[in-house]
Amino acid sequence: MRLTDFLSRLIPVDLFKGLAVTGGYLLKRKETVQYPEKRLEPTDRFRGMFGYDSERCIDCALCAKACPIEIIYLADKVEINPETKKKKKVITRYDIDVKRCMFCGLCEEACPTEPPSIWLTSKTYEGAVYERNDGLYFDKRRLFSWQGVQAFPGVLSPAEGQDPKDPMGRKPKTEAAATDVSGEPAP
Amino acid sequence: MTDQRLPSLFDVEEMELSFGPQHPATHGVLRVQLRLDGEKIVDAKPIIGYLHRGTEKLFETMPFPQCIPHTDRMDYVAAATNNQGFCVAMEKLLGITIPPRAAYIRMMLAELQRLASHLVWLATHAIDIGAITPFFYTFRERDAILDLFEEYCGARLTLNTMKIGGVPFDLPAGWVERCSALVDAFPAHIDEYEELLTNNRIWKKRTIGIGVVAPEDAIDWGLTGPPLRGSGVRWDIRKVFPYDRYDEIDFEIPIGVNGDTYDRYLVRMVEMRQSVRILRQCLDRLPAGPVIAKIPKVLRARDGMVYGSVEAPKGELGYFIVTTDKATEPYRCRVRPPSFVNLQLLPDMVRGHLVADLVAVIGTLDIVLGEIDR
Numbered sequence: 001m002r003l004t005d006f007l008s009r010l011i012p013v014d015l016f017k018g019l020a021v022t023g024g025y026l027l028k029r030k031e032t033v034q035y036p037e038k039r040l041e042p043t044d045r046f047r048g049m050f051g052y053d054s055e056r057c058i059d060c061a062l063c064a065k066a067c068p069i070e071i072i073y074l075a076d077k078v079e080i081n082p083e084t085k086k087k088k089k090v091i092t093r094y095d096i097d098v099k100r101c102m103f104c105g106l107c108e109e110a111c112p113t114e115p116p117s118i119w120l121t122s123k124t125y126e127g128a129v130y131e132r133n134d135g136l137y138f139d140k141r142r143l144f145s146w147q148g149v150q151a152f153p154g155v156l157s158p159a160e161g162q163d164p165k166d167p168m169g170r171k172p173k174t175e176a177a178a179t180d181v182s183g184e185p186a187p
Numbered sequence: 188m189t190d191q192r193l194p195s196l197f198d199v200e201e202m203e204l205s206f207g208p209q210h211p212a213t214h215g216v217l218r219v220q221l222r223l224d225g226e227k228i229v230d231a232k233p234i235i236g237y238l239h240r241g242t243e244k245l246f247e248t249m250p251f252p253q254c255i256p257h258t259d260r261m262d263y264v265a266a267a268t269n270n271q272g273f274c275v276a277m278e279k280l281l282g283i284t285i286p287p288r289a290a291y292i293r294m295m296l297a298e299l300q301r302l303a304s305h306l307v308w309l310a311t312h313a314i315d316i317g318a319i320t321p322f323f324y325t326f327r328e329r330d331a332i333l334d335l336f337e338e339y340c341g342a343r344l345t346l347n348t349m350k351i352g353g354v355p356f357d358l359p360a361g362w363v364e365r366c367s368a369l370v371d372a373f374p375a376h377i378d379e380y381e382e383l384l385t386n387n388r389i390w391k392k393r394t395i396g397i398g399v400v401a402p403e404d405a406i407d408w409g410l411t412g413p414p415l416r417g418s419g420v421r422w423d424i425r426k427v428f429p430y431d432r433y434d435e436i437d438f439e440i441p442i443g444v445n446g447d448t449y450d451r452y453l454v455r456m457v458e459m460r461q462s463v464r465i466l467r468q469c470l471d472r473l474p475a476g477p478v479i480a481k482i483p484k485v486l487r488a489r490d491g492m493v494y495g496s497v498e499a500p501k502g503e504l505g506y507f508i509v510t511t512d513k514a515t516e517p518y519r520c521r522v523r524p525p526s527f528v529n530l531q532l533l534p535d536m537v538r539g540h541l542v543a544d545l546v547a548v549i550g551t552l553d554i555v556l557g558e559i560d561r
Binding site: 012014015017018020021022031042043044045046047066067068102103104105106109120121 | 249254339
């Protein structure tokens with residue numbers, strides 16, 4: 001047996017090489033993020049939690065048809081305006097069984113309004129609840145009021161002065177002009 | 188007077204041992220019924236079906252585009268290639284040609300997914316054998332890849348990132364630069380893993396000569412992917428039946444010599460380097476144009492059947508789809524999962540080895556039980 005062979009058997013050089021790799025990381029910055037103290041911001045396309053806008057929704061039920069596991073429940077009734085005698089469809093029920101949702105985003109893709117009336121890109125990932133049947137079943141009211149639900153990116157929410165009649169969700173012109181002058185009487 | 192009930196020293200009985208389904212080293216819910224002679228394995232019988240969800244039957248009940256989120260759930264560490272397999276098969280059936288930009292985006296996603304899947308394999312395989320350190324390093328890089336996925340399609344694991352006829356989105360601004368930075372940094376990371384393992388004497392002792400598969404056996408049993416290439420058979424769907432635009436890309440297929448666990452490890456390491464090479468070429472040549480072909484809103488198939496397959500990180504992933512005239516959903520969809528076929532050889536590979544080697548062999552086959560049971 002040659003001396004080099006003998007020495008390489010005796011001294012575990014290969015193991016020390018591995019240790020050198022780990023030792024190199026000893027003083028480097030940590031890669032992990034301490035979650036409750038520091039929260040990562042999801043990207044713009046992140047499919048997190050539902051948002052829904054009943055003003056934009058045209059009640060076509062394409063989202064319910066596109067859902068692969070059929071967790072979107074829709075119901076509507078026809079209301080007749082007593083003054084104009086015009087018929088209008090009104091959504092009475094828009095429920096999403098979020099606890100079964102697999103966040104594939106097909107409902108958002110199927111939505112024909114622009115921007116979509118239902119979206120998953122609300123930049124939240126904290127959907128944990130104590131009671132899943134209660135906490136993860138969203139009806140129309142909860143889809144609006146749930147703390148995690150935010151407006152579709154780049155679109156005003158109704159609270160911020162969105163015109164309900166404008167499907168694009170832009171600020172109404174008259175109201176924008178009114179807020180600009182801010183109390184001063186118009187000439 | 189001696190006790191007659193005690194077995195004598197040289198008359199040892201064979202023992203039955205159930206390995207799994209809740210064993211951390213079985214990579215899911217695989218159960219292996221072992222017959223042991225001491226610690227030597229006399230026979231092993233894999234028992235599967237604990238994760239059966241009836242995905243193939245589910246496909247028969249829903250329109251073609253809605254099947255794609257369900258394919259994510261089969262091989263859940265490599266969802267993009269699952270999507271790709273289904274889309275490639277459907278495009279073959281419907282006669283759709285996808286735009287070049289869509290094909291290149293698909294290839295990039297598939298190669299990133301191959302890297303991510305191989306990183307998970309390396310981490311779990313090493314941790315099974317006793318090397319914990321690679322786990323931390325590989326998952327750091329995997330997270331960077333998943334960040335790219337999140338930026339592109341909005342999900343990190345179950346991606347739903349491909350559509351029949353192309354891809355759903357164009358690349359966001361800055362994605363190419365970030366992917367490029369990751370690709371440039373990646374070979375150094377692979378060097379790091381190799382520094383930790385390739386010449387490590389413990390790693391070598393645990394893997395060399397374990398689970399040897401002869402090339403003839405590998406072909407007879409229908410192995411695909413790294414287990415086949417580790418035995419020295421040059422077979423890769425990307426080369427032999429190119430899909431998307433793999434015929435325009437220059438890359439090599441690594442093969443092993445001995446067909447043991449160590450060779451399969453080396454093959455996968457070189458495969459990662461080749462994936463980086465493919466990614467680099469895709470990023471450099473990324474063509475402009477639309478990302479989805481013009482397809483009707485409701486896809487209706489004609490009478491027919493098709494088999495389309497892609498090279499998933501674990502081997503050949505194929506979809507055999509039968510459709511009837513003007514149907515919107517498959518009449519029958521059979522999935523050929525690579526893990527299921529590769530698992531067949533487990534009894535032959537572990538016979539005569541010790542129980543600890545069974546863990547190494549399960550790790551080297553790189554099985555995912557979601558895919559096996561479907």
